[in-house]
Amino acid sequence: MASTYKDHTIVCGLGKVSLKIIRWILDLDEEAVVIEQHRDNPYLDEVRSWGVPVIIADARRPEVLEEVNIKYAESIVPGTNDDLVNLSIALQARQLVPNLKVVLRMSDTAMAENVRTGFDIYTTFSIPEISAPIFAAAATRAPLDHAFTYDEGGERGLLTITKFVLVKESLLVGYTVGQLEDEFDVAVVAHRQDGKFNLHPANDTVLKAGDRFIVSASIEGVNQIAEYTPPRREVDRYHRGRWPIKGSEERRVNSE
Structure with a gap:
């Protein structure tokens, strides 16, 4: 079955990280094929239950890569x-298909950088990095959800990614997306209102109580917004009175 696949991703090695990678590939409506060397791998049944073909073999062997239709x-x-095993698989794959996109997992940060520059595999990611x-x-x-580095000039x-819920007591109710971005120096990358989800909402979108929005910001920007409405994961604490926000009492009194 794997030999009939086209435009698919070949995942070599089945562990906790690979399992999440495969799940995300499927959730993105893409197809995956797995090569795993050990028959007693504890994740085999789960991956197969997702309809993913699994080949039990050594991915460093060219005939195995050809079996999963690597040319397509x-x-x-x-x-x-194992970093060296991963590099060996990557080089063998590039030998068979020179222009193939290789997304290489590495544990050694220095080695990852050397692979990027020395082997022209720029999608090399160091897990510690x-x-x-x-x-x-x-x-x-900072009550953030995700963070990543930038190094420019x-x-x-x-930079962080954080999800917020706009509670009715917040002074941010009635703000537009543009006002929120300008005042707190953040970027609103997504917004959910009345059950509708929008990526990159328009600047004139008015924020209402109950809205959810995702911002990309510095740690300082995240902390500033969190003073006016709770991050999604802290909503329960807010309702229990353990996440105070600025102006909530004033807005509550005015609304009464």
Whole structure:
């Protein structure tokens, strides 16, 4: 069955990270094929239950890659726990299909950078490099959901992604998206209102109580908005009186 696939992603190695990668690929309405070397892998049944073909073999062997129709694949993700095995798979794949997109998982940050520059595999991701900003940002007081780094023109920093719920007591009710972005120096990347979800909502969109919105911002920007309405994951604490917001009592009195 795997030999009939086209425009698919080949995932090599089945572990906790690979499992999430496969699930996301399927959720994006794309197709995946898995190559796993060990028959006793505990995730095999789950992946197969999703309708994903699994080949039990060594992904470093060219005949195995040909068996999963690598010449017609969209990409390959060497995702084992061994950096050298992943690199070996990537190089073998590139030998068979020189222009194939390789998304390479690595644990060694320095090695990942060397692979990017030395082997022309620029979609090489170091797990510590990706996870470190999230852990560092989460260790601050910022109630963020995700974080990633930027390094442009010598400036290095963190950007965050955070989901907020606009409670009826918030002074932000009645703001437009443009006003929110200008006042707090954030970017509203998505907005849900009356059951309708919009990416990049218009600047003149008026925010109403009960709306949900996602912002990309600095840690400072996230903290400032959180002073006026709770992040989604803190809504329960807000209703229990454990997440105070500015102006809530004033708005409550005025509404009465």
